[in-house]
Amino acid sequence: MAALSNGGHVVLALIAQSGCGKIAGAVVFSRVQIERDTGTAGPIRATALAPVAIRPDRQGRGIGSSLIEAGIARLQAADEALCVVLGEPAYYRRFGFDARLAAGLTCAYSGPYLMARWLAAPVTAMPAGRLVYPEPFESLA
Numbered sequence: 001m002a003a004l005s006n007g008g009h010v011v012l013a014l015i016a017q018s019g020c021g022k023i024a025g026a027v028v029f030s031r032v033q034i035e036r037d038t039g040t041a042g043p044i045r046a047t048a049l050a051p052v053a054i055r056p057d058r059q060g061r062g063i064g065s066s067l068i069e070a071g072i073a074r075l076q077a078a079d080e081a082l083c084v085v086l087g088e089p090a091y092y093r094r095f096g097f098d099a100r101l102a103a104g105l106t107c108a109y110s111g112p113y114l115m116a117r118w119l120a121a122p123v124t125a126m127p128a129g130r131l132v133y134p135e136p137f138e139s140l141a
């Protein structure tokens with residue numbers, strides 16, 4: 001998290017606190033780029049919902065869902081266009097993420113667990129290209 005923050009890769013971070021002030025969970029939306037396969041236009045700016053972590057003793061209480069929904073609303077208000085996530089489709093589908101939308105994106109995590117969603121009404125077809133995560137993620141692959 002420090003590497004993401006220090007590198008200026010964090011678009012939005014939301015933290016949930018329990019009653020006693022302890023951190024119950026956090027979601028971060030990080031900056032990613034899509035380097036298009038074709039055309040001369042530059043890379044497309046997008047966000048990745050990552051990392052996401054709810055404390056084990058606080059899971060299953062709606063905290064993750066509330067933080068993710070609040071984060072998506074904030075990104076929409078900030079005119080962000082596109083968000084990707086890598087995770088369990090059974091969980092992330094409920095927030096509008098769809099692996100079919102991410103099928104044209106290539107990265108170390110390509111496959112059924114890589115999903116995308118538009119944050120606004122789409123003005124183009126989903127771009128195809130290389131999805132580039134910031135360095136702190138790339139070094140995990």
Ligand SMILES: CC(C)(COP(=O)(O)OP(=O)(O)OC[C@H]1O[C@@H](n2cnc3c(N)ncnc32)[C@H](O)[C@@H]1OP(=O)(O)O)[C@@H](O)C(=O)NCCC(=O)NCCS
Pocket residue numbers: 050051052053054055058059060061062063064065066086087088090091
């Ligand atoms: C996955 C995680 C973010 C969900 O947050 P949460 O606050 O526990 O979840 P919520 O209370 O908002 O939602 C609960 C629902 O999600 C479902 N769910 C939780 N984890 C799931 C998973 N890994 N796969 C599928 N569904 C899952 C629950 O079954 C429940 O479903 P229901 O609403 O139909 O009953 C959280 O459990 C977590 O931090 N897990 C460990 C780390 C992790 O997996 N991070 C994601 C990858 S970066």
